[in-house]
Amino acid sequence: MKAIIWPVYLDSKKTKGEGRRISKDSAVTSPKLREISKAAEKLGMKPKIENSKAYPKSWWELSGRVVVDRNMPKREILLKISNLIKSSRS
Template identity: 65%
Template sequence: MKDEKRIIIWPVYIDSKKTKSEGRKIAKENAVKTPKIREITQAAKKLGLNPSVEKYKSYPPSWWEGSGRVIVDKKMTKQEVLLKISNLIDGSRST
């Protein structure tokens, strides 16, 4: 059964190196290059989204890449969560 109070975030959703057809969910200019699970988790913690990590999961369309995923509380829309996480990762990298 689907959990309506949680959002799954795959790294591909905010990866600027991926195309929309490969799974990127936000605009390329808002995305970050090769985001790591650790970075997504840290950004989600800063946003108070109570992240939980599943390291050994694979994004179904690219099942051979063991990318992992982060599951967070749904406190805003998925699009808003992805943009905020991407911006926090970008900000932490540029310092």
């Protein structure tokens, strides 16, 4: 099974209404596709970056997305990826 991860899901600058899926404390500032992909790779999820995609709520903005193999609940995936991005930044 696949899961789609939009950068907005992990972005601490976005509101829940704009698409953030995890708490502000768990989220990271402006996550990049490459960071999400690297974190997903560390978790063994075979990430595939799709640059030319736009998050439906902000269709005018080509943010891109990462498609991963889903091996746990989506919220857990988002939290683990966010934590890996935080640790790689510090």
